[in-house]
Amino acid sequence: xxxxxxxxxxxxxxxxxxxxxxxxxxxxxxxxxxxxxxxxxxxxxxxxxxxxxxxxxxxxxxxxxxxxxxxxxxxxxxxxxxxxxxxxxxxxxxxxxxxxxxxxxxxxxxxxxxxxxxxxxxxxxxxxxxxxxxxxxxxxxxxxxxxxxxxxxxxxxxxxxxxxxxxxxxxxxxxxxxxxxxxxxxxxxxxxxxxxxxxxxxxxxxxxxxxxxxxxxxxxxxxxxxxxxxxxxxxxxxxxxxxxxxxxxxxxxxxxxxxxxxxxxxxxxxxxxxxxxxxxxxxxxxxxxxxxxxxxxx
Amino acid sequence: xxxxxxxxxxxxxxxxxxxxxxxxxxxxxxxxxxxxxxxxxxxxxxxxxxxxxxxxxxxxxxxxxxxxxxxxxxxxxxxxxxxxxxxxxxxxxxxxxxxxxxxxxxxxxxxxxxxxxxxxxxxxxxxxxxxxxxxxxxxxxxxxxxxxxxxxxxxxxxxxxxxxxxxxxxxxxxxxxxxxxxxxxxxxxxxxxxxxxxxxxxxxxxxxxxxxxxxxxxxxxxxxxxxxxxxxxxxxxxxxxxxxxxxxxxxxxxxxxxxxxxxxxxxxxxxxxxxxxxxxxxxxxxxxxxxxxxxxxxxxxxxxxxxxxxxxxxxxxxxxxxxxxxxxxxxxxxxxxxxxxxxxxxxxxxxxxxxxxxxxxxxxxxxxxxxxxxxxxxxxxxxxxxxxxxxxxxxxxxxxxxxxxxxxxxxxxxxxxxxxxxxxxxxxxxxxxxxxxxxxxxxxxxxxxxxxxxxxxxxxxxxxxxxxxxxxxxxxxxxxxxxxxxxxxxxxxxxxxxxxxxxxxxxxxxxxxxxxxxxxxxxxxxxxxxxxxxxxxxxxxxxxxxxxxxxxxxxxxxxxxxxxxxxxxxxxxxxxxxxxxx
Numbered sequence: 001x002x003x004x005x006x007x008x009x010x011x012x013x014x015x016x017x018x019x020x021x022x023x024x025x026x027x028x029x030x031x032x033x034x035x036x037x038x039x040x041x042x043x044x045x046x047x048x049x050x051x052x053x054x055x056x057x058x059x060x061x062x063x064x065x066x067x068x069x070x071x072x073x074x075x076x077x078x079x080x081x082x083x084x085x086x087x088x089x090x091x092x093x094x095x096x097x098x099x100x101x102x103x104x105x106x107x108x109x110x111x112x113x114x115x116x117x118x119x120x121x122x123x124x125x126x127x128x129x130x131x132x133x134x135x136x137x138x139x140x141x142x143x144x145x146x147x148x149x150x151x152x153x154x155x156x157x158x159x160x161x162x163x164x165x166x167x168x169x170x171x172x173x174x175x176x177x178x179x180x181x182x183x184x185x186x187x188x189x190x191x192x193x194x195x196x197x198x199x200x201x202x203x204x205x206x207x208x209x210x211x212x213x214x215x216x217x218x219x220x221x222x223x224x225x226x227x228x229x230x231x232x233x234x235x236x237x238x239x240x241x242x243x244x245x246x247x248x249x250x251x252x253x254x255x256x257x258x259x260x261x262x263x264x265x266x267x268x269x270x271x272x273x274x275x276x277x278x279x280x281x282x283x284x285x286x287x288x289x290x291x292x293x294x295x296x297x298x
Numbered sequence: 299x300x301x302x303x304x305x306x307x308x309x310x311x312x313x314x315x316x317x318x319x320x321x322x323x324x325x326x327x328x329x330x331x332x333x334x335x336x337x338x339x340x341x342x343x344x345x346x347x348x349x350x351x352x353x354x355x356x357x358x359x360x361x362x363x364x365x366x367x368x369x370x371x372x373x374x375x376x377x378x379x380x381x382x383x384x385x386x387x388x389x390x391x392x393x394x395x396x397x398x399x400x401x402x403x404x405x406x407x408x409x410x411x412x413x414x415x416x417x418x419x420x421x422x423x424x425x426x427x428x429x430x431x432x433x434x435x436x437x438x439x440x441x442x443x444x445x446x447x448x449x450x451x452x453x454x455x456x457x458x459x460x461x462x463x464x465x466x467x468x469x470x471x472x473x474x475x476x477x478x479x480x481x482x483x484x485x486x487x488x489x490x491x492x493x494x495x496x497x498x499x500x501x502x503x504x505x506x507x508x509x510x511x512x513x514x515x516x517x518x519x520x521x522x523x524x525x526x527x528x529x530x531x532x533x534x535x536x537x538x539x540x541x542x543x544x545x546x547x548x549x550x551x552x553x554x555x556x557x558x559x560x561x562x563x564x565x566x567x568x569x570x571x572x573x574x575x576x577x578x579x580x581x582x583x584x585x586x587x588x589x590x591x592x593x594x595x596x597x598x599x600x601x602x603x604x605x606x607x608x609x610x611x612x613x614x615x616x617x618x619x620x621x622x623x624x625x626x627x628x629x630x631x632x633x634x635x636x637x638x639x640x641x642x643x644x645x646x647x648x649x650x651x652x653x654x655x656x657x658x659x660x661x662x663x664x665x666x667x668x669x670x671x672x673x674x675x676x677x678x679x680x681x682x683x684x685x686x687x688x689x690x691x692x693x694x695x696x697x698x699x700x701x702x703x704x705x706x707x708x709x710x711x712x713x714x715x716x717x718x719x720x721x722x723x724x725x726x727x728x729x730x731x732x733x734x735x736x737x738x739x740x741x742x743x744x745x746x747x748x749x750x751x752x753x754x755x756x757x758x759x760x761x762x763x764x765x766x767x768x769x770x771x772x773x774x775x776x777x778x779x780x781x782x783x784x785x786x787x788x789x790x791x792x793x794x795x796x797x798x799x800x801x802x803x804x805x806x807x808x809x810x811x812x813x814x815x816x817x818x819x820x821x822x823x824x825x826x827x828x829x830x831x832x833x834x835x836x837x838x839x840x841x842x843x844x845x846x847x848x849x850x851x852x853x854x855x856x857x858x859x860x861x862x863x864x865x866x867x868x869x870x871x872x873x874x875x876x877x878x879x880x
Contacts, residue, residue, distance in 0.1 A: 039658065040560065040583065041582075042560065042561065042564050042581070042582040042583035043526075043561070043583070045564070046525065109567070109569065109570075109582050110565065110567045110569050110582060111569075112569070119570070121656060121658070122570040122585075123570045123571050123585060123586065123613075124585055124586065124587045124611055124612060124613040124656070125585055125587065125611075125612045125613040125625075125656055125658055126560065126570065126583060126584075126585040126613065127612075127656075127658045128658070129656070129657045129658055130657060130658055130659055130660050130661065131661070158658070158659060158660065159658045159659055160659060161623070161625060161653055161654055161659045161664070162623060164623060164626075164651070164653075164666070166690045166692075166704060167688075167690065167704065167706075169670075175727065175752070177752055177754060177769045177771060177788065178727070178750060178752055178771060178773075180788075180806070180822075181771055181773070181784060181786045181806075181808060182750075182773050182784055184731070184748065184775075186690070186702075186704055186733060188664075188666065188692045188702065189692070189694055189700050189702065189735075191653065191654055191659045191660060191664055191694050191695050191696065192659055192660045192694065192695065192696030192697075192698065193694050193696060193698050193700045193737070194696055194697070194698055202391075202392075204391075204392075207336070207364060208334070208336055208364070208366070208875065209334075209364075209366040209368070209383040209412075210383060210412075211412075211430050211442065213409075213430075213440050213441055213442065214383075214409060214410060214412060214430075214442055216392060217390070217392050217393045217409035217410070217441075218389070218390055218393070218408060218409045218410020218411070219389055219390075219391065219410065220358065220359055220389040220390075220391045221357075221391055221392075222357055222358065223357070224391075228779070228780075230742075230744075231735065231744060231777075232702060232735060233733055233746055235775055235782065237784070237808075237810060239806075239808065239820055239822055239844050239846070239869075240842075241804060241822065241824040241840065241842050243767075243788075243790055243804060254621075266526060268558065268560060268613075268615045268624075269530065269560075269615065269617075269620050270526040270527045270528070271393075271465065271485060271527060271620065272620055272621055273392075273483075275392070275621060276621070276623065277621045277622055277623045278621060
């Protein structure tokens, strides 16, 4: 009998705890933030950066479904980098059950007061300085004075700088006797270079009457090869008749940098598909047949 | 298509305004320039024809045909330069191609094609069709833009206006697995407005402002590209001043500010950047940043010395230079001078480039050292020596501690001597190149050592119509996983077969060995002619065959299906061009 009595007590306690939880936590927050979101804060509406879910559980005791969001951006030491203006925050009316928001809604970029240097950097670049941050989201009543639930999530942000072409340098001239057999390409590494990206070396022939950019944007490349993973050098064996007068003497080259999934590295204009600023080089026959000078300036 | 109407209206207006201004006495038509057609056919025969992996891919289009029509017509006070350079085929790689046949508009705005006319009378120049306009290094100047505009230069004033399309509209097409098709990423039509207002005295100074506004037309495509290829908007304002003084000083200053909206689909917002009225309404993805270019040079009789400084803010973007790398600062000092009774010529430069100034890519700035020197010495009539040295060093900003250093030294002595019947040139080139890449986390060092030796002999017979050319090249590259040796022997010959025809041929044999494999062998044969058919008409032809046979680097039994011998391929090409000079 004692055991049966105890079971009843346990059941009552569990039910009371559940009821208590419902009445105290009728709004719950789940901030599913990508630990490495996109570097441009204006892009945070994209689902790739995560999602914010606010759940409203209505019970016998009705709660106010109107809420506001207060956002605080903290650096890795916990110091505040920016905080949203709760008075200007939008009022959301939650529907019972699951309410889904983007991470941009959590960030409230348009309502975020950032500290001086961070604000200036955001104005200039649309990004934060690379590093570890924390995003704290508080769900408050419409007056903003009662925090109903909150959550803090850390994230790391860094944008990329594409490689700069080193060799052949822009405007350089290569000896045709060597260049028709071998040309060495070198470039700087992707920054940051924590992940091993894929570099594709692409060389375009500048045809007769074409401008370099016309050839670059309109022609098919003579070379489109991947460098050995982790290296920033590619040795091209063209096997092209570069000594001849009808063979072209000008080329434009670039490096396309792809991430670990094979997607182009994000840049301000994605039409360029992760390609570095191109460089032009010429082939000159300094001695011997069909001697010509200075093809780059022709 | 509205551009067609605008171009036509602009042309009519221009001719109407200038009809009364023509000088009746000087209505003589003259025609200069040239026109031509170029064809290149390419063939690839692989043995085995089908295999996995596909060991060699075609590297040129099977057929490529280009036309050029570049006359410059003068009629009285008029001059009308025409610049047509186009192909009916779409070989675009870097910019998207259309899924089917391109429309006339897509054909005209294809970046591979150029259709430009620039009639000029007096101080007025009308720009129609494709124009490659360089306003300045920070505003616009890289791209061919199809549109219409005008250049006016009354007195010292310079007024330039242009409106056109710098990126053609292409619909997005989704990739498919069956049949395998990568799809088309698509692009929005990018419209660009440009203006320059300044004052100039040619050869003395220029001072003025540049304005460039570019916007992607969202309804230009029925199937828009997917994110992250988003519609954008960009405005640049720059101030440019250049001056040259009588005593050889040159000054160059440009200050630019860009406003850039990365995605017009993001909400309108005055945070983080306020509207730039009346040109741009700011979005959450709008940012603005600055760039600076400074240059100073002094030119003497036998020397020149100069320096330049460039700064590009991390958010500086110009639709006129879409590939421009920003977030960097660089300075460069350069010089060239003659010495020893002009027998020594020295060209040298040294500079440094700093990147990641915004620290958005890591905790530290990147550093890059750039140093070049070239010394040419003509010791006497027979002997000359050229020596050059290049150094590039790069330090990354992140915790990996990435560092690369490239050093290259090249020495090239040449000796010539004459006999009664012939002249001889013997030339040697030795190049030593070292390229080291270091990563601290995870610890890794890659050392690339490269040596190149070239020997060249060119006999020239004074009375013979045949001139040969012989060279031998040895190249070795060693790195932790690479030991590559190339050995190339080349023989060439030109033969003046007639007054108007030059025959030419070349044979090259190449051994390419990657240790521990046996050598890949390659024979390259070329032959052709340059023929002046008539006084103004020339015909060039070049036939090329390239036979490449793999060694044990690619054994036939590694292919699927297994091939019992060494895989090989033959590339053939015919390149020919007819050119007529007016």
